[in-house]
Amino acid sequence: MHPHLVVPNSEVQNTIDILTAEGWMGENLRIHASPDRETRLIPLSIQAPQALPPPLDEFPITITLGIVEDRKRPSWLQLLRDMIGEPLVEKHRKSWPSSHELVGDMMILKVEEPVREFQSQIIRSKMAANPNIRLILEDRGVKGEHRVRDLHPIGVRENGKVAPVLEGTKYPTKVVTKESGHQIVCDPTLAYYSTRLQTERITTAVEARKLSETIGTGINVADPFCGVGPALAHLVNTHGLVSSILASDLNPEAIKLLNENLSKWIGMPSDPEITGIREWKKGVWSGVANAEDLLELGIPIGFWNLLIINLPHKFIDFLPLLLPLLDSSKPFVVRGRLVCGNGEIEDVRSLISDYFPNGSDIVVDPRSEYSPNTKLCSVTIRTFAPIE
Numbered sequence: 505m506h507p508h509l510v511v512p513n514s515e516v517q518n519t520i521d522i523l524t525a526e527g528w529m530g531e532n533l534r535i536h537a538s539p540d541r542e543t544r545l546i547p548l549s550i551q552a553p554q555a556l557p558p559p560l561d562e563f564p565i566t567i568t569l570g571i572v573e574d575r576k577r578p579s580w581l582q583l584l585r586d587m588i589g590e591p592l593v594e595k596h597r598k599s600w601p602s603s604h605e606l607v608g609d610m611m612i613l614k615v616e617e618p619v620r621e622f623q624s625q626i627i628r629s630k631m632a633a634n635p636n637i638r639l640i641l642e643d644r645g646v647k648g649e650h651r652v653r654d655l656h657p658i659g660v661r662e663n664g665k666v667a668p669v670l671e672g673t674k675y676p677t678k679v680v681t682k683e684s685g686h687q688i689v690c691d692p693t694l695a696y697y698s699t700r701l702q703t704e705r706i707t708t709a710v711e712a713r714k715l716s717e718t719i720g721t722g723i724n725v726a727d728p729f730c731g732v733g734p735a736l737a738h739l740v741n742t743h744g745l746v747s748s749i750l751a752s753d754l755n756p757e758a759i760k761l762l763n764e765n766l767s768k769w770i771g772m773p774s775d776p777e778i779t780g781i782r783e784w785k786k787g788v789w790s791g792v793a794n795a796e797d798l799l800e801l802g803i804p805i806g807f808w809n810l811l812i813i814n815l816p817h818k819f820i821d822f823l824p825l826l827l828p829l830l831d832s833s834k835p836f837v838v839r840g841r842l843v844c845g846n847g848e849i850e851d852v853r854s855l856i857s858d859y860f861p862n863g864s865d866i867v868v869d870p871r872s873e874y875s876p877n878t879k880l881c882s883v884t885i886r887t888f889a890p891i892e
């Protein structure tokens with residue numbers, strides 16, 4: 505018996521995209537029609553959380569017999585087995601890169617040391633199982649204050665032939681990816697971007713819609729750690745939801761890609777040579793800025809209704825610095841992520857609550873292990889009454 509998400513036929517493709525990006529799709533089991541054929545049953549992996557976030561929380565979960573995938577193309581692990589034999593696959597059972605991230609036509613994965621000697625077989629089997637992938641990049645973790653992932657090309661498909669990459673060879677890594685139907689230009693070797701945060705962004709969009717309904721107008725959104733702008737993709741592409749945006753980041757490469765995205769999404773005029781912060785068109789500010797200096801850069805203060813703080817290590821440091829941006833005469837929302845010690849969630853929640861009026865709704869929701877002693881949490885702060 506296996507958990508399956510029960511999804512109306514019209515929502516199936518979007519749901520598959522989100523589950524695949526998050527690594528929550530059950531492997532080796534088939535998506536199949538429910539007995540009444542009104543819905544489809546999508547198998548969930550053991551990594552999927554028991555309480556799924558929006559928009560997946562709209563769909564019921566049913567525990568039912570899984571139907572084993574009998575697809576013509578074998579799985580990458582099956583291909584690996586054919587190459588190196590079952591005993592070796594079994595010996596390193598815990599070290600194989602069972603999950604990977606797909607960004608455009610690139611695959612990003614981690615190679616653990618015990619299986620490094622099988623890198624070429626990993627590349628060939630992953631490429632064979634994923635025929636649309638052009639480039640495989642090894643992820644050696646995020647580095648520096650720009651939080652860019654240290655990515656190294658390790659395998660390429662050229663003219664239909666798969667080959668390992670010679671150390672130091674460069675390949676194009678600027679690609680277009682899609683989230684909820686919105687196209688996002690990104691280059692994960694130059695600026696932080698992860699498909700895994702898609703459900704966080706969808707949750708932010710749900711909060712934004714509720715806030716806009718409460719206030720009764722389009723909202724002003726400040727995203728001072730915006731990267732290439734994926735959170736904004738879910739907001740500015742919804743008609744009437746957003747009145748003004750502030751999108752800034754410390755990384756000039758992120759801002760070049762962000763400006764390209766904003767030009768496509770809202771027709772913002774932009775100049776790839778200019779990355780300094782400016783109001784490109786009425787109500788649209790973007791540019792390079794250290795969030796520490798944001799209040800001194802001539803952008804409106806006491807004006808924004810939704811503040812996004814996506815810098816998990818420094819959320820608590822930046823929160824008080826950025827609060828003056830918010831229009832405290834109206835309801836407002838802060839959304840973000842933070843890292844905190846396993847036993848510290850209640851303390852962190854209490855620390856945050858000191859900055860907000862009584863009655864504010866403060867949710868610190870642990871979403872995944874960050875390290876053996878810390879958790880990565882999703883944060884939502886809703887304030888209804890004005891700050892004193």
Ligand SMILES: C[S@@+](CC[C@H](N)C(=O)[O-])C[C@H]1O[C@@H](n2cnc3c(N)ncnc32)[C@H](O)[C@@H]1O
Nearest residue numbers: 649650696697729730731753754755794795814
């Ligand atoms: C975890 S990434 C999030 C990017 C983006 N919001 C997303 O979800 O893809 C954090 C971003 O904060 C930026 N950053 C780090 N320190 C900063 C600072 N002091 N001021 C502004 N941006 C900063 C990094 O360059 C990076 O793009």
